[in-house]
Amino acid sequence: MTQATADTGFRYEDLGRLIALMTGAEKHAPAAHSTLDVLWVLYDRVLRVRPENAEEPGRDRFLLSKGHGPMAYYAVLAAKGFFPVERLRGFGSYDSPLGHHPDRTLIPGVEIGSGSLGHGLPLAVGSALGLRAQGLDDPAVWVLIGDAELDEGSNHEAIAYAGAAGLERLHTVVIDNDSATHGWRGGIASRFEAAGWSAVTVDGRDHEALYAAFTAPHPGRPHAVVARVEKKQ
Amino acid sequence: MDNMRERFVSVTSRALDEDPRLALVLAEITMDGFRPDQQRHPERVINVGIREQLLIGVGGGLALTGLRPIVHTFASFLVERPFEQIKLDFGHQGTGGVLVSANASYDWPAGGLTHMAPGDVALLDTLDGWTVHVPGHPDEAEALLRRAYAAGDDKVYVRLSQQSNAAPRPVDGVGLRTVREGGPGAAVVIAVGPLLDNVLAATEGLDVTVLYATTVRPFDDAALRGAAGRGRADVVLVEPYLAGTSTGAAAQALSEVPHRILGLGVGRAELRRYGTMDEHTAAHGLDPRSLRLRIGAFL
DSSP: OOOOOOOOOOOOGGGGHHEEEEEEETOOOGGGOHHHHHHHHIIIIIIIGGGGGGGGTTTTTEEOOOOTHHHHHHHHHHHHHSGGGGGGGGGTSOOOOOOSSSTTTTTTTTTOOOOOOOOOOHHHHHHHHHHTTTOOOOOOOEEETTTTTGHHHHHHHHHHHHHHOOOTTEEEEEEOOOOOOOOOTTOHHHHHHTTOOOEEEETTTHHHHHHHHHHHTTTTTTTEEEEEOOOOO | OOOOHHHHHHHHHHHHOOOOTTTEEEESSGGGGGGGHHHHHHEEEOOOOOOHHHHHHHHHHHHHHTTEEEEEEEEIIIITTHHHHHIIIIIIOOOOOOOOSTTTTTTTTGGGGGGGOTTTHHHHHTTTEEEEOOOHHHHHHHHHHHHTTTTTOOOOEEOOOOOOSSSSOOOOSSEEEEEOOOOOOOOEEEEGGHHHHHHHHHHSSSSSEEEEEEEEEEHHHHHHHHOOOSSSSEEEEEEETTTTTTTTHHHHHTTSOOOOEEEEEEEESSOOOSOOOOHHHTTTTOOOOHHHHHHHHHH
């Protein structure tokens, strides 16, 4: 399988306009969306998943665990052709499949229904194990969580187990915008490293830095990318 | 004779050899029994450690990749502790799996409430689409486990217990089976799983129809309606978990006919006693003598 290069004609610069179709306001600039740059770099350059192969066993998996505020996610999926851009206009309405938390049974390309925090990383661990058990050693599993979501104990169960088990095809992106009330002494990456993960912290707005972090080799270990973005207002 | 949990190990061991789609997820409990299987199938016998939220989440993730997960620990840690994971990581994702519990309502009375789960079936009742098997004998457990493993992507809960009837009955994984037939208009007593022997002893000589249930969800509406007849219906439910768990289901089945329902089972109040299973069965009024008195008073 090759990189996701299917070109729908949309560029990063178009995402603000797509988000405005959902929010109805141009003030929701791309920079206001903490996940936008991470999602764009992943779908544009890293994940081997396209609308054409979204059902194939050998595809990469991206699990959005941080399901709150999914407008950036929907905008990127629409930009990459998973569903028509026109569908964005119905966001949150009764007849729209696009809810304020995504539902995998309603939207093509969405791997998990999310919203309740602390479910995505355990599901990603299970997905990585399930692929490996079927001899699918190539697909990568990615899960996106938030720094405050890391408060959930279920995530610590998953981090400890995945590190000990050396789940090399598992990847976690932590969007760190200082949302957690009590913070993380010593930094978030240190928590993953202590559990045996490879971990790197980068500027979550710098596309080249994100790409380098996403593609860094991590033999025998799961990999965490902590993407720092401006503090939550 | 082995017990249901031991039978679970032997049945699952063979099933893992036969069906490459099956994967077993454990949280330490019963790991010793599956060590040889882990040697044979290191990537399909997964022990996540003492992590019950992860236990269910991993099962959900395995299902997302197309495998059929078998997820096992004691009922209190399987159903109660990670309940939201059961709701979301299977139900909301639109996937399925097989949850297999041990310890039931009070299989280890000396262990106290932390290891008792009389509310597990009532809790699962708040979710949609779960099949619930409550075998009354290790042979029935074997048959129902095999059915559960082969049930496509269905969501199935199998509740194993140390309590057992003396002899197995045929089970079809569907609904209610008539064990004793009363006269026209006789009351119906439904005995669930391991309480059948006590119910048969308690109703000896009474004009009642006794139905045996080892699959309680979906509830077999048609069988209850058929046994109750067209007139007024008197129904007694005898369940090895929280009293009244199935009264709603029975009432729905009988919504077209006048009926009375008595729900017997494990009491809600914490007993705060240790001792033996028999002592707890008597304390909850589920021994033959207590059942006879309570059923007789109702009829």
